[in-house]
Amino acid sequence: MASASRPAAADNASTVPAIAVDGLHKRYGAIEVLKGIDFRAHEGEVISILGASGSGKSTFLRCLNLLELPSAGRLQIFGEQVDLRQSGDALHIGNRRQVDRLRTQVAMVFQNFCLWSHMTVLENLMEAPIHVQRRGRGEVREEAEAMLRRVGLIDRAKAYPAQLSGGQQQRAAIARALVMKPRGLLFDEPTSALDPELVGEVLKVMRDLAAEGRTMLIVTHEMAFARDVSSRIVFLEQGRIKAEGLPLDLFRGGVNERFDQFISRFNQA
Amino acid sequence: MTSGMFELLGFGPQGWGLPLLKAAGVTIAAALCGFLLGSIFGIGGATLKLARPRALRLIGQAYTTVFRGVPEILVVYLFYFGGSVILTTLMNTGGFPGFYSLPSFVIGVLAIGIVSGAYQTEAYRSAYLRLDRGQIEAGTACGMSKLLLLRRIVAPQTLRFALPALGNIWQSALKETSLLSVIGLTELLRQAGTAAGSTRQPLLFYAIAAAVFLVIGRATGAGLNRMESHLAKPWRR
Secondary structure: OOOOOOOOHHHHOOOOOOEEEEEEEEEEOOEEEEEEEEEEEOOOOEEEEEOOOOOOHHHHHHHHOOOOOOOEEEEEEOOEEOOEEEEOOEEEEOOHHHHHHHHHHEEEEOOOOOOOOOOOHHHHHHHHHHHOOOOOHHHHHHHHHHHHHHOOOHHHOOOOHHHOOHHHHHHHHHHHHHHOOOOEEEEEOOOOOOOHHHHHHHHHHHHHHHHOOOEEEEEOOOHHHHHHHOOEEEEEEOOEEEEEEOHHHHHHOOOOHHHHHHHHHHHHO | OHHHHHHHHOOOOOOOHHHHHHHHHHHHHHHHHHHHHHHHHHHHHHHHHHOOOHHHHHHHHHHHHHHHHOOHHHHHHHHHHHHHHHHHHHHHHOOOOOOOOOOHHHHHHHHHHHHHHHHHHHHHHHHHHOOOHHHHHHHHHOOOOHHHHHHHHHHHHHHHHHHHHHHHHHHHHHHHHHHHHHHOOOOHHHHHHHHHHHHOOHHHHHHHHHHHHHHHHHHHHHHHHHHHHHHHHHHOO
16 A cells, blocks of 8 residues: 555656665675675665575665675665775775765664664764764754654653663664655664564654655565565575565565565464 | 870971871872873773784783783882983983983873773773674764764763773772882872871871871762763663
8 A cells, every 4th residue: 555655666767776786795704695786776765675584685785885895896876886996805995985975865774773872862863963964953953853753752852772662762763864864764674673562663653754755775574564665675585686576566476486485484483 | 195196297397287288199199190191001002902903912912911910019110210221321322421210200100000001901991892883883874984983982982881990990090109109209108107207106197198098089989989870870771
């Protein structure tokens, strides 16, 4: 239902992709985790990245903001070629400033929330906009409070992360990402560390973001969420994209045997 | 006896009050300077021990092994005699004959700083290892440079985790200043000794020195505890 209201990928096919990846490889010593990934994400797409654990989906997501350095390949963010230089068997960041700037445009939400524990919730939200983006304190404060209102945490603005539930921490972490006014959002298993009863509140916030037409890449194990909210599914297996398409097509079954097996294992569990 | 005691401890021409107060000031100054110098050595030492190149780690390891393993009074003597031998040799070869030595306060601060630094190295190192890597990664993912990360995330949290250990190290540094009496620094113990000798009231003056050490230690300790509980606030549920 939500996917029907979303712009289809084809609508944006002519424009510059938000994220473009070509021939992405990632090796840890002798182990090759990503074995050549070509991928496009267009502005406004909500893409769920699915796969068994060890399929490389988190590594793939982390390569997109260079928390992991790819071993080979090319990466373009909003039309800008990321300066990666080959040295020996690995790639290195060519231009730190460029990477730091791009990271504020592609914000990340982590599995373990990773709020800074010595700062209040409000301070967490204001940190990067003030110190990285160098925006004015007054404007940032207003924006941060608006975001906290949005995720339902304005009454916890002065609390420290340790005083919040997991669901509240993750909502605060999403708000922290949003205050940077990013053009894209990366979610790395955002509900995997939550108690089951807290998953819903986080998914609801993400659903609202998706409905706004934000560009989102989500590594998740929430199959129902992926099916209902994504505009596209990317299925990874053993470091390769094995299937890709509209959620309704893929989840109906019969399109890709490996994906069907993956889903049936999930349904049994 | 009582009236004589007041006179002995008073601030009059016969009294030891002023010299003792001055000596307490020297003790505090030596402890504070030594401890602060030690925090520079400590942060440096921890950086070495946490560095990737093996050679750097070995240097850091050697530093903490030597200065935590050698008796402090020996370090004081080594710095005192070693320092003047080196300085004299340097000056003599530079064409300035005679005997040279550094002021005993400087030697004392150096000795306390380097020993305290060896202990502080461990305090900072283990505090750094307790940091949540995810929070550092979150900073990186927000576009923070290494320096900004250090200033805004790593340093405040490391200090918070190191503070309980640093409090103990401060207390040791304070007590170690008494060793500097052996190189002629007129700190609390030496001044008390002088007073004890000339008045033949050793029990009185050493007891006073002990009391002053206790007061300084407790007062600064209370301050540190306050700071510790203030910095610990975010971690309380």
